[in-house]
Amino acid sequence: MPENNKPQQVKKIDLAVRSALWPGPLKSQAKGAKPKGRLVDVLVAKGRIVALVPAGSLDVHAAHEIDARGLMLLPSLTDAHAHLREPGQEYKEDIASGLSAAAHGGFSNIMCMANTRPVNDSASVTEFMLEQARRSWPGGPRLFPIGALTKGLKGQELASMADLKDAGCVAFSNDGRPVESTELMRRGMEYCQDLGRIVIDHCEDPFLAPAAGVNEGEVSSRLGLSGQPDIAEAIQAARDVLLAEYLGLPVHLAHISCEKSVAVIRAAKARGVDVTAETCPHYLTLTEDEVAGYSALAKVSPPLRPRADVEALLEALADGTIDMLATDHAPHAAHEKEVEFDAAPCGISGLDTALATTWELVRTGKLPFDAFLRAWTTAPCKRFGLPVNTFAPGDPADFLLFDQDAAWTVGPETMHSKSKNTPLLGRTLRGRVAAHFLAGKSIV
Incomplete structure (x- = not known):
């Protein structure tokens, strides 16, 4: 302070x-x-x-x-990775409901991915998203669109990134469809550097059980499901950091889920590579056992991993190897998850529960408070150039009052997101936002 x-x-x-x-x-x-x-x-x-x-x-x-x-004082949080579904899939979530979940969840800044319909690969889509945010939540939370790295997210041709930047995009990503072509990834990173932006990559080898939604291991074998091995993530992470090292350019790795990727990132940082990485609350608090009953609510990409990976991620977040936290908020309608496991989409709705679940890690001594604070505030804001409150004179007055002892049950009545697809349904959490202020004005 x-x-x-x-x-x-x-x-x-x-x-x-x-x-x-x-x-x-x-x-x-x-x-x-x-x-x-x-x-x-x-x-x-x-x-x-x-x-x-x-x-x-x-x-x-x-x-x-x-x-x-x-009540406890905390600076407002920043989410560097969320899906708000509008335009095109408003039955899952729209910008108004997504920002409502963000406001009540303690978030002032929301970076939203480009996998909308149509894809956010043109300035008109970006401008529409920003206008919807201004109309529904004029006092914030603030929306920061992430532009598509390639046209239609097809991985064949770079999008018009200069136009997207001018329209308001703060970063670029191919989101859940990793760029197969290393040459195209290289050119995307170089163009982003010219624009003062960073590429965010979904690290997943597209040929190793893509979007399987379950870790390849004991649980997948017992259930007879095709699982995805941890090396599918680590291989892509290694490619990205080697590219960043060779080019001398930055890269950001999304939703890291396993110990092998942590090793890749730690070694790269030791060599001075300009790489940052995020992980998500569900990778720190849940394991692959959540899918043991074929629960599609726990189907996520990358998949939940064994306990050893959870421990490795907690250590990496504490020591700064993993820089930040992000929700990867991925809302889906109930009928989309109420199908057999293989047919269900990947994704967990996380904006409502992220603060309570990660604060529990601080409360129980599994995560230092300074690491929690860095991961949700200064690290994402510094990396992507977003406003942040450190409580220094002159900082934006974005803060929340947190009732750390308030117990609440996760369910349709207590979630503000339009979709309720989380394996935490029915569970009791501790910690709830009592009040939230942006620029000194109450939004909750």
């Missing part, structure tokens, strides 16, 4: 949040201190942070004051 400035320098304080629990240390405290939490006041003016100070240490009058006793 930054050193405290003097809010008396500001003529008017618009908002003061009193006595919120901040789980990290203030820099003004002793170096190396690791307190369980401090009560703080947050002062806001003109949509920006003025100061974060020990509770009651300043006598400042504000136009609006909130008593936050019993």
Whole structure:
């Protein structure tokens, strides 16, 4: 946290949040201190942070004051990988319902993938998505489209990336259809560099049981399902980091799920390769055992892995090998999942549950708070150039008040996403957003 400035320098304080629990240390405290939490006041003016100070240490009058006793203060989160389905598949999710799930889930920034219908490979689609966001949630959460790397996501010809960038795309990806041609991937990375953008790659060898939805191993063998081996991901990850190293260009690897990929990324970073990577809450909290009853709700691409991979991912997230978290929010209608396993689409609806499930990792000591904070805030925002609140004076006043002890059952009545396709249905989670502010104004 930054050193405290003097809010008396500001003529008017618009908002003061009193006595919120901040789980990290203030820099003004002793170096190396690791307190369980401090009560703080947050002062806001003109949509920006003025100061974060020990509770009651300043006598400042504000136009609006909130008593936050019993609630935890967190900066708003950023999701670097979500699917909002509009245009074309609004029966699964639309931008309004997706941003509702984001707002109630604690997210201020949402980067949405290009696999819409039509594909987001033209400026008109990008502009439509941004207009829908402005109409439905004018005060945020903010929508940041990811443009298609290739036309129609077909992996044959690069999309008009300059036009997409000008329309508002912040990154480029072929999403769930990895680029088979290494030469095309190379040219895509080079064009992105010229545009000041980064390629996000779905790491999956397209010839090793693509989108099988279950890990190749004991569970798949027992169920008689065709599984996908972990090397399908690791092979593609290795190709991408070797390309990035050879070209001296950045690359971002989506939803890493296994220990072999972690080893590839760790070695690449040790050599100085400009690679970042994300993993998702379900890869840190669930295992392949979730599909044991042929549950299509647990069918996801890449698939859930064994416990050893979960432990490796937690270690990698803690030490920075994995830079960030992302939901890979992939809503599907109930009838699409209520079919035999092989016929069901891959995907888990994650915006509603991501904060509670990952905070539980912090609560139980499996993930350090600083790694949690980095993964959901500074790392994705730094990589993709998005606004972020570190509670430094002048930062956007994007923050939430979190009731870490609130118990709730995951179900249709408690989820804001239009689709409810999650293996967590019926389970009780702890932790719920009590209030959410963007630019100092309440959105929840």
